[in-house]
Amino acid sequence: MSGEIADAFSRAKARGEGVLVAYAMAGDPDLARSVDVFAACVEGGADILEIGVAFSDPIADGPVIQAASERALKAGSTLRRVLDEVVPAVRERCPHTPLVVMTYVNVVMALGEERYAKLARERGISGTILPDLPPEESLSIRAAFDREGLELIPLCAPTTSPKRAEGIARDARGFVYCVSVAGVTGMRSQLPANLSERLGLVRNVSPVPVVAGFGISSAEQARVVGAHADGVVVGSAIVRAAQADGPDAARQVCADIKQGLRR
């Protein structure tokens, strides 16, 4: 298996920090300028980049990322163009940052799962998150990804039973993405009280690191959650900042969150 993701976690741990997985939408506001946003996130301290590939019907996303998808699609973003034009450029500017793609299963199926896995690895992608692909449906995609050494990162939800969570964690590649709130992506002022317990449970059985995401937008939230996880994912806060004020604002969000992840 590719060690890039594991290395990023080890490096952060050695520095006494939780990992920041920074999500932004490829192609928002256009393909070239989204590269600047990704690079800015790394300058702000992001350890792993999550490259959002737009889908027309993003059922797991809240209004901020939905709107970003619409902008990216208008700008001509497609999975193929992200792999050909965005990923190599990000790779060049951030050679040491593992890249993970986040999109929906239909987008990968349209390209072909085998073909996607091969192309993604060739362009330097380490892993992929498909929020509408639960473990029951993931066998063939995971086999295709495993053959190319592309990690299929699973999600775990607040509604997932402990037994099911154990199964998901045991089979995980890359890291386990624990969804902190029952809901879609987007910023929340409050995170559920029992989040730390659930993170602990998954962490106990998982062979790979565990991160928490959905709803995290402040250094304080990152500090609280980061105490129980190996890292956090921040998406909507970055997407919103980048849309309003450009790459500098995205850099600042990442730097703030990173403050909260110092141990």
Add this chain to the structure above:
Amino acid sequence: MDTQTAPGRFGRYGGRYVPETLVPALQELELAYAEARKDPAFDEQVAQVLREYVGRETPLTPARRLTALWGGAEVWLKREDLAHTGAHKINNTIGQVLLARRMGKKRIIAETGAGQHGVATATACALFGIPCEVYMGALDVERQALNVFRMKALGATVHAVESGSRTLKDAMNEAMRVWVAQVEDTYYVIGSAAGPHPYPTIVRDFQSIIGKEVRTQSIVSFGRLPDAIIACIGGGSNAIGILHPFIGDTGVRLVGVEAGGHGLDSGQHGASLTLGTEGVLHGSRSLVLQDEHGQIIEAHSISAGLDYPGVGPELAHLAKQGRLEVRTATDDEALAAFYQVSRTEGILPALESSHAFARAADLARELGKGKHLVINCSGRGDKDVATIAARGMPAAIRLEGA
């Protein structure tokens, strides 16, 4: 012949492609539904409400003037337009809302296109005293103002969805998002035989009452099973409902009619079985209208209930196997059929059902005299009169064979 190959699978199609948050709820629903099916009291409760409240069974009406006009097979109409609320959608909402109540759910959400499913859900919720929220594309809110009023009058809250194409698919996206956030105590009543497992099975089972009645009624009315049955296809619930009980009867031709919109080569239609490719939309793998990059293409139909770029997985499977014959009717053909049926039979069919009527004329002639054709009149056209009137009444309405 059973089309179900594995739990939730119809050949290659079906499955459960949803956020992990929803998986436990879908498993809970699958279990609760299996238990309810084993409980004769549940069946009896559903049957009683359908009888006493919905007005089932709905008639199988001979269409003598259409038969004469078309000059082919004897034409019979399955009158789902006479079911309470004016469409077949009520068969499913009564079943699902009773199931929700059995599961102890506190709140119902639903998506709607034409508004018929929204009205049917709001009706069942009013009947059983459960709060109801309906998500509807903003464009459909405009097109189906009458149904929006009906839902509100019945006590439901209607949310206009502004994202995407502002039609049915976006309403379904939004309902799924809301469900993800409130999955613990909320039941999502899906209105067509689509969506993640177990919905395609649940909706098909509740709608199969249509076909079961047709079986008995056709024997009583003309002494044998029909030679062909035709129904319109949006997501496919009225079609699978009337067709499913006949899948094993190879002598019965099963025909579905999709929205041809402005024409199949116009790019503006809802013909996902005819022109769709394999993909995942709203939690199931089926045939969908999409571009080469996997982005869903917005559907178009004059009829809000057929304006959907996907189709239920079981129909996709039946079509691929060749058991289901798939045809299309354009907006204009549906409109012409609307007037033809209104003037020859005194029945204003829904624009959705008008698509089935538009192709039924050809099919009746193809079958020829001495054969029996059943058309699923899935709903009544009252909800559509504003849309139809806005086009202006045609100067001449063809009453000879179209």
